Amino acid sequence: MHERIYYLLTGEINHHPYVIQIPYSVGIGIGMILFFNHLFRKRLNEEPSPLELEMYLYQENVEKYAKDHENRENRRGEDGNTS
Numbered sequence: 001m002h003e004r005i006y007y008l009l010t011g012e013i014n015h016h017p018y019v020i021q022i023p024y025s026v027g028i029g030i031g032m033i034l035f036f037n038h039l040f041r042k043r044l045n046e047e048p049s050p051l052e053l054e055m056y057l058y059q060e061n062v063e064k065y066a067k068d069h070e071n072r073e074n075r076r077g078e079d080g081n082t083s
Contacts, residue, residue, distance in 0.1 A: 002017045002020045002021050002024065003015060003017055005017070005020055006019070006020055035049075035050065036049050036050070036051060
């Protein structure tokens with residue numbers, strides 16, 4: 001892929017376009033650090049990361065389901081309906 005981009009930009013064929021590959025790789029790493037908001041166990045800011053938000057929402061959904069399921073079971077027991 002980088003070979004093709006290099007060819008489109010320069011018109012030359014280069015099988016190892018490091019001038020594109022190295023900045024791309026560094027950019028991917030920096031982007032992941034910023035996206036996940038961590039740099040070696042140190043937080044970059046106080047905002048939660050997307051992963052932490054998803055874990056929080058998942059935990060809320062599990063707790064809501066457990067509560068609703070328990071309420072349904074209790075209502076079935078009160079009605080005498082066991083199915």
